[in-house]
Amino acid sequence: MKVLIIEDEPALRNSIQEYLTHQGYICELAEDFNQAIHKVNEFDYDCIVADIGLPLGNGLDVVKELKILESKAGIIIISAKDSLEDKLRGLELGADDYLTKPFHLSELNARVNAILRRKKFDGNTTINFNEITIKPASKTVLVHNKSITLTGKEYQLLLYFIANQHRVVTKSALAGHLWGDEYDQAGSYDFIYTHIKNLRKKMLEADGEDYIKTVYGTGYRFG
């Protein structure tokens, strides 16, 4: 899977590259508008991560260019501006998702993952992780080919964990993913633990392995 990261800040560009590469993507980089236009014209990508504010141009114009090229790539816009207009404009132009800076790398990765699944396989694919099989189309989860029943939140958790397998995922990233930005209105992350406990229990009952590891006080690692 090839991903093009269009971001002018070198440090952020490299962070994204490092994280996504580790998750098995082949990453290419573009640091300004011209490079971005050049690369999307020259090569095919499965997914494009584009910053809006670029030197020499606007990330939204890259989206336009991709549409002219009739590219099938999934597009995620990242922006420092939490602007509803930019968001709507981006999605209108054909972007698939919009992420406001600062974001969790695990969240970006999960979204890239979800878009690729949707775009490339029309959702008709299965996600496999050892004995676990997930069918996103029907939202069913099989462990050793035995169906287990998960709540909505537990299902989302499992998808997020598998997308970010072998990586430490922080509680705040999990809370942000499951409840959106409003979760910080309401207090602690403690309730995440309940969902994780239930998910782990259901998988153990189906003779699955215990993949969810608590990493000190920091968060969780799957697999």
Added chain:
Amino acid sequence: MVKTISKPYMAQDTASVKISLTVKKDTHSMKLLTKTMVYFLLIMLPVFTAGAFYLYATFNKEIKHETDEELVNDKLQWMRYLDTATINNPVFAINTPEFNLQPTDKPVQTKHKLKGVSIYQEPEDTYAPFRQLTQVIAVNNKNYQLTLRKSLIEKDDLIKNIIHVMLAAFGGLFLFVLLSNWLISKSIWKPFYASLDKIQRLQLNKLENTVFDHTATHEFNQLNAALNNMTTRIHQDYTNIKELTEDAAHEMQTPLAIAQSKLELLLQDDSLSETQLKGILTSYDELQRLSRLNHNLLLLAKIENQQYPVTDQPDLCTVVEKYLSLFEELIREKELQIHTDMIATAPWPLHPALTDILVSNLLGNAIKYNYPHGNVRIHISAQTFSISNTSELPQIPPDILFQRFKKQHNVYTNSNGLGLAIVKKIADSYQLSIQYSYENGWHTFSAGI
């Protein structure tokens, strides 16, 4: 117990603070026109008095002069008549205040003497002013003192008349000044009052629409030009500051994103010790707090800049239900009782994003500051929206209620002290009322259209 909210002047609040140039009602100030009128009358009063005195003196002199001429004329006629009179003529026996011939030993005078005298008047029991002419003359070789007098009694009438005329003139002038003042204020001062009215209505965030028009008066044009200049400058400064706030907040997001991503990558390092990981995580969480803070400050600025136009009217009940389900875990965890009393639809004139923030901030607080097994009551009518919750916390002092960064307690580290400030800002910017009350352990926030 409803508290009215007062907020000290702060940079962010300027837009909502009306520039008030209304002078406090003090008894020492009067309208410019009243003032000119009073001064005018104060100057006119001595002028009129002096005029009255001058008129009196002039008339007095004139009357004296006229009377004296008459007396001299009379004398000449009398002397002509007496020259022909015989000794037995009854004229020698006449003795009235007006005419008197008195035999005398004094030598004959060639010139008459004129002077003013007061003569007792029997019927009125007063002394009356007279002009008197005396001359010793010879009639039939005998010397007589001739005395002719003429009453000046009209002089009193004269003073009365003068006072009347003066009073009438003064009164007339007074009325004239009043009337012209009224007419002047109607026409000449009109642009001035129009400008004043405009200044009083001035709001910082609506300065660009304020234009002080051209008038037919030079001075007002100068004033209006100065005001136009001033508002333009203030507007520019205000816009600059606004943009700076927004730009700064946006610019901050990128370094935050970099730092956060680097820390997230660091967390993946297996060789780090537990203490090191915990240090990284604390920094990571604090960065998130900073970014949320930044986000909320930006939000405050955006609300103030009216960047959320009322495009459609979201249904408040739907929004409340959405957040009740979003906060479901939290409600369940604290085992809170939620009581709702909502009418089916309540479209509120707010941008959907702001409706979300209003509801999530108030509902979030009601859950966060509640105690286990506590209660939350939500009431929505067509015009009002109120959330009450039980809490062990005491009443929030009204002076810090909606202020930024005024946390009521330090127990809840997750609070950034901006939630209620944002609620208040939304209410202020969209003409909603927001009130807080506390009774028997129940904290209630009510918003109304």
